[in-house]
Amino acid sequence: MTNIDYYNHNECEKIDADCINAYATHYLNPENDCELILETSWGKVPVDLTPAVKCGETCTELMLWPDDCAEPTMLKYIGECATYCIDGDDLSRIISLTKLKDVDQDDTVANGDTLIYDNGEWKYFDLQSFIDATGDTIHNLQNVITNLTNRIQALEVTLQRPDGIPTTSRVVWGNDINLYGDQTNTDDHTHGFFTHSINTNVTNDLYFS
Numbered sequence: 001m002t003n004i005d006y007y008n009h010n011e012c013e014k015i016d017a018d019c020i021n022a023y024a025t026h027y028l029n030p031e032n033d034c035e036l037i038l039e040t041s042w043g044k045v046p047v048d049l050t051p052a053v054k055c056g057e058t059c060t061e062l063m064l065w066p067d068d069c070a071e072p073t074m075l076k077y078i079g080e081c082a083t084y085c086i087d088g089d090d091l092s093r094i095i096s097l098t099k100l101k102d103v104d105q106d107d108t109v110a111n112g113d114t115l116i117y118d119n120g121e122w123k124y125f126d127l128q129s130f131i132d133a134t135g136d137t138i139h140n141l142q143n144v145i146t147n148l149t150n151r152i153q154a155l156e157v158t159l160q161r162p163d164g165i166p167t168t169s170r171v172v173w174g175n176d177i178n179l180y181g182d183q184t185n186t187d188d189h190t191h192g193f194f195t196h197s198i199n200t201n202v203t204n205d206l207y208f209s
Contacts, residue, residue, distance in 0.1 A: 163197040166190060179206045 022041035029035035029046065036047040058080050065076035065085060075086040098109055104123045112128025159171060174195035182188045189198040196202055 162194050164189075164199050165194040165197075169194055177202055177204045177206065179208070181208050183209055185209045 024038070024040040026036055026038050029037055034048065034050045034053070036049050038045040038047060060080070061078040063076050063078075064072035065074050066072055073088045075088075075091065077084045077086070097103065099105075100122075102121055103115065104121055107124050109124055110126070112126060113124045114127040115122040116125040117123075161167075161169065172193045172195070174193060176195050178189075178192055178194050178196060178198065180189055180192035182191065
């Protein structure tokens with residue numbers, strides 16, 4: 001038995017395209033980027049691109065790796081074709097320290113600067129100037145210490161206790177003579193003012209009894 005579709009089908013010779021005054025174009029719907037408009041001489045036909053786009057979507061994943069430890073060392077990229085890993089050391093080589101989120105972005109870094117943590121943010125600190133100023137201060141203090149050392153050495157010479165005098169003796173000013181106080185009149189040299197050894201008699205030494 002002949003299919004009825006055969007009787008409804010009528011082949012005819014197609015008109016050559018060069019003989020038809022027609023046009024065809026296409027463009028995205030300005031109100032919907034997911035819709036393609038096919039425009040011809042016979043009108044416009046919208047074509048929804050969403051199914052085709054979804055069909056062509058890639059299945060990728062990016063994660064910190066290893067994901068089973070507290071300190072991952074790389075980024076792991078899983079694509080449809082292969083899996084790649086970017087080592088943290090390699091990644092850090094393209095990251096600018098001055099652009100990090102918790103670094104002050106209102107100032108510019110200069111030679112000799114370092115970062116100092118201040119109230120939740122890393123800020124620039126002129127370490128070189130601080131070092132230079134500290135060096136100058138230390139140099140000045142060294143000069144002061146040298147002066148003090150020289151003066152102390154001079155005082156040690158001046159305050160050197162003559163031989164034989166009591167250790168409880170106090171410093172007095174004199175011109176190389178001793179002044180003795182001897183109530184016993186026994187030539188006792190243990191009390192008085194001393195500028196030289198009590199074992200040596202010097203002209204103009206004084207005795208009081």
